[in-house]
Amino acid sequence: MSNIQSPLPGTFYHKPSPEEPVFKSPGDAVAIGDTIGLVEVMKTFIAVTSEVEGTFVKYMIDDAAPVTAGAVLAELA
Amino acid sequence: MAIERLFIANRGEIAVRIVRAAQALGIHAIQAHSEADTDMLAVKLADEAICIGPAPSKDSYLNIEAVLKAAKDTGADAIHPGYGFLSESPRFARAVEAAGLIFVGPTADTIERMGDKVAARQAAIAAGVPVVPGSEGRIDVEDALKVAAEIGYPVMIKAAAGGGGRGIRIASNEAELRTLAPQAKAEAEAAFGDGGLYIERAILSPRHIEVQILGDGDTAVHCFERECSLQRRRQKVWEEAGAACLDEPTREALCASAVALAKAVNYRGAGTLEYLYDEATNAFYFIEMNTRIQVEHPVTEMLTGVDLVAEMINVCGGAKLSMTQDQITRSGHAIEVRICAEDPFMQFMPWPGVVSKLVEPKGEGVRFDHFLSEGYQIPPFYDSLLGKVIVHAPTRDAAIDKLVIALTELEIGGTKTTVPLHLALAADPEVRKGAFHTQWLEPWLAAGHLTATKGDAA
Numbered sequence: 265m266s267n268i269q270s271p272l273p274g275t276f277y278h279k280p281s282p283e284e285p286v287f288k289s290p291g292d293a294v295a296i297g298d299t300i301g302l303v304e305v306m307k308t309f310i311a312v313t314s315e316v317e318g319t320f321v322k323y324m325i326d327d328a329a330p331v332t333a334g335a336v337l338a339e340l341a
Numbered sequence: 342m343a344i345e346r347l348f349i350a351n352r353g354e355i356a357v358r359i360v361r362a363a364q365a366l367g368i369h370a371i372q373a374h375s376e377a378d379t380d381m382l383a384v385k386l387a388d389e390a391i392c393i394g395p396a397p398s399k400d401s402y403l404n405i406e407a408v409l410k411a412a413k414d415t416g417a418d419a420i421h422p423g424y425g426f427l428s429e430s431p432r433f434a435r436a437v438e439a440a441g442l443i444f445v446g447p448t449a450d451t452i453e454r455m456g457d458k459v460a461a462r463q464a465a466i467a468a469g470v471p472v473v474p475g476s477e478g479r480i481d482v483e484d485a486l487k488v489a490a491e492i493g494y495p496v497m498i499k500a501a502a503g504g505g506g507r508g509i510r511i512a513s514n515e516a517e518l519r520t521l522a523p524q525a526k527a528e529a530e531a532a533f534g535d536g537g538l539y540i541e542r543a544i545l546s547p548r549h550i551e552v553q554i555l556g557d558g559d560t561a562v563h564c565f566e567r568e569c570s571l572q573r574r575r576q577k578v579w580e581e582a583g584a585a586c587l588d589e590p591t592r593e594a595l596c597a598s599a600v601a602l603a604k605a606v607n608y609r610g611a612g613t614l615e616y617l618y619d620e621a622t623n624a625f626y627f628i629e630m631n632t633r634i635q636v637e638h639p640v641t642e643m644l645t646g647v648d649l650v651a652e653m654i655n656v657c658g659g660a661k662l663s664m665t666q667d668q669i670t671r672s673g674h675a676i677e678v679r680i681c682a683e684d685p686f687m688q689f690m691p692w693p694g695v696v697s698k699l700v701e702p703k704g705e706g707v708r709f710d711h712f713l714s715e716g717y718q719i720p721p722f723y724d725s726l727l728g729k730v731i732v733h734a735p736t737r738d739a740a741i742d743k744l745v746i747a748l749t750e751l752e753i754g755g756t757k758t759t760v761p762l763h764l765a766l767a768a769d770p771e772v773r774k775g776a777f778h779t780q781w782l783e784p785w786l787a788a789g790h791l792t793a794t795k796g797d798a799a
Contacts (some may be wrong), residue, residue, distance in 0.1 A: 273693055274721040275397065305724040306682065306691035330377070330396050330722070 266316050267324075267336045274305035274338055276312075278327040280292040286327075288338070295338050303331065312337060344419040344443060344658040346366055348412040349383065350393075351403060352421025354728050355634070356383035357481070358378045359421050362650040364388070371415045372407060373403035377720045381433050387566075391415055396722045402426045405433050408781040409440055419443035425724075429456055429631040435601040444650045445657040446610045447556075447632050454606065454631040461796065468605040470598040471615065473626040475541030482522045485540050489518055492542045498522060500529035501537035511543050547617035549577075550584045550625065552599035553641045553649065556608030557656040562666045563596040563603075564645045567637055571766065573689070578759070578782065579766060582678045583642035584738050585775045586620060595625050602627070611638070611653040620778070636679065639710060643675035643733035674737040676744050678766075680711070683726040685791055693721040698754030703746035706733040709751070719756060727758065737775065741767050761767035765791050 270276065278286040288300050299322070300313045313341055319338035325337050346369045349359045356372060360383050363370040371752040372387035372543050377396035384390040391411045394401035401407065403426055412420055420437050422428035422445065434449035446452065455461045465472050474492040476484070479501035489496045495513040498521055510525055522538065530536040549572065567575040568584035587595065589625035599614040613631045618624075638649050647669060658664060683689040696717045711728025713719075719727065730747050734740040745767050748760050766772045769790065771781070 272691070272721065305695060305721045306723065308691050310690075328397070 265321075265341045266318060266340045268300055268312065268314055268338045268340065270303055270312065270331045270333055270335045270337050272303055272305045272310060273333045274303040274310075274328070274331060276325045276329055276335075277302040277304065277309075278323055286323075290320060290322055292320040294318050294320050294340055314340065316340065343660070344386075344445075344654060346371060346413065346415070346417045346419070347419035347445070347654065348408075348420045348442075349373060349387070349423065350402065350408045350412075350420050351428075352378050352381060352723060354710050355423040356381070357386060357712050358650055358710055359383075359423060360387045362648065362654060363391035363421075366651055366654060368654070371412075371417050373402070375722075377722050380717070382714060382717075386541065389415060390446075395719070398426065398723065401563045402576070405430075405436055405529075408433075409436055409442075412437075412442060413440065413509055414480060417442060419445055419654075421445040421654065422633065424635060428750065431456065436652070438701040443657055445654055447606075447608055447612065448766045449594070450487065451606050451608065452632045455612075455632050458629065460723050461630055462627075463601055464606060468602040469504050470602050470614075470627045471625060473541050473628070476539055479539060481538065482526055485522045485538055486515065486518060488540055489515065491797060492540075493544065494518075496540045497543040498525045499539045500525065500533060500535070501539045502529060502535040504531035544617050544619045544626065546780050547619055548584070548586060548778050549589070549615065550595065550618045551613045551615045551635075552596050553635075553638070554599050554603040554608065554612050554614065555602050555647075555649070555652055556610065556612070557660070557662045557663060560607040560662060561600050561603035562610050562650070562662060562664065564641050564647050564669055565671050566592065566595060567640055569637060570779050571772075572779055573782050573786065577637065578679055579763065579772075580637035581641055581737070581740075582644040582675045583695060584618070584670060585674070586618070588623075591623055591625070598625075598627070601630050602630070602737070610657055611649050623661060630727055631636035636726070637677050639708060639731045639788050640675040640677045643706070643731055644671045644673065645669055646672075673733055675731060675733040676737075676740045677729050677731040678744065678748070678763040679726055679759065680728045680730060680751075680753070681726050681759045682719050682756050682761075683725050683759055685759050685762040687757075689759070690757075691721070691725050692757035693719040693725075694721070694756030696755050698752055700750065702730060702750040704743075704747070705742060707731070707747045708733075709747075713753065726769075727756075728755070730763075738773070741773060762791060 321339040360370040370387045372390040383628035427433040431449040437444040498510045526536040548570045569580045569584045573580040614627045708731040732743040
């Protein structure tokens with residue numbers, strides 16, 4: 265099990281844009297460098313990438329919800 | 342009916358500015374805030390504050406129903422929208438009017454008309470204001486040659502059906518246009534199924550010059566011009582009043598054209614007409630109007646001594662303009678720089694830190710508009726503007742020198758800011774000479790000037 269944390273405070277998004285599918289769904293393979301979500305900070309979107317490989321379990325924060333720096337965004341197995 | 346209870350539907354430094362202006366006029370200031378802005382400075386300074394919703398702007402500062410309900414619940418008789426957010430929404434202005442409150446700005450119809458590029462261009466032409474010369478409507482290749490001969494080279498060729506800058510070509514003479522126009526037509530046909538073209542005079546390295554106007558619905562005046570050519574990603578970073586590149590006859594013609602348009606639309610409140618200025622031909626062209634107070638309004642206040650925010654509140658409360666044109670004079674030179682919570686050495690990455698230390702620049706002719714205090718957590722949900730350092734001095738050279746001192750005095754601990762960018766710009770010989778245009782700053786950054794001067798700036 266490993267966690268992916270938010271590098272910055274802001275608003276967390278599961279999708280590249282509201283019309284598109286989520287970056288990762290449960291069971292998806294996650295490679296190092298894969299984008300799992302976006303954090304919007306001061307009108308700038310920062311990609312959150314995985315530093316480990318594994319299998320995506322779930323998002324730990326709702327789509328479009330506020331997050332603090334260091335908050336756990338997603339869980340990998 | 343003079344305004345007695347003013348509701349401020351904005352945040353950050355402009356909310357502080359409006360609260361203070363209202364209180365100085367003896368008006369009860371009611372500050373709106375989101376759940377993320379409970380402890381912001383404008384809330385502390387205001388006579389009263391009310392939460393209008395969760396952190397995201399769409400649920401709070403952009404939520405028309407929530408804003409109106411809060412304004413009614415607090416017994417406000419007027420709403421000041423600041424800049425950004427709902428300030429240029431005709432739907433909001435209309436809803437405020439329908440609710441029987443005063444919108445501190447022009448009428449909804451004026452906002453709508455001037456917010457539409459085509460309608461604004463037509464209004465400008467009707468008022469005799471120069472616009473970028475171009476073909477009126479779609480044309481074919483032969484017409485393009487005729488129109489280009491009339492408006493003069495270089496010309497920009499666009500697909501009439503296109504948008505977003507796609508397929509734009511620039512022809513610097515007739516031979517190039519003969520080659521490029523058929524290519525543009527073929528490409529437009531392939532891309533849009535429509536080979537119609539549109540051409541306009543290409544202004545290659547324009548300066549951005551804008552004129553501040555004030556109106557009371559019957560008459561209008563100008564408060565001279567500003568130059569805002571130093572831009573990054575179309576965001577202004579450094580603004581001056583006046584524009585040192587203009588000669589006196591051009592300044593007079595420019596400002597008179599702005600007043601003509603403001604009068605033609607019976608403008609009420611504070612507004613700005615933006616122009617492109619082509620230094621090579623000494624010609625200016627209206628591009629758009631902003632129907633609100635602007636971020637850079639303080640340079641005009643320093644130059645003229647006019648309190649723009651107080652004046653817009655008064656005229657929207659039904660007063661006539663408190664001054665005539667000949668009472669508005671300019672003296673010296675003013676410069677504003679925007680202090681943003683961004684790391685200029687790391688591609689301007691946002692940096693919403695906690696303010697650990699705050700030392701404000703002081704002195705005659707120095708102004709610092711901001712919303713910071715020690716211990717304040719800068720919220721990550723809104724834009725990165727923390728404040729503005731504004732200086733005023735007898736000459737432009739003296740203003741730059743004063744700016745360097747003010748920026749050196751300013752200390753904002755706990756976050757990265759764009760202060761090093763402004764110190765590097767202030768030290769640049771081209772900036773010192775005023776030799777820049779809207780396409781100047783990005784190549785300057787790309788060439789590594791900021792990194793090179795890092796040691797000097799620190």
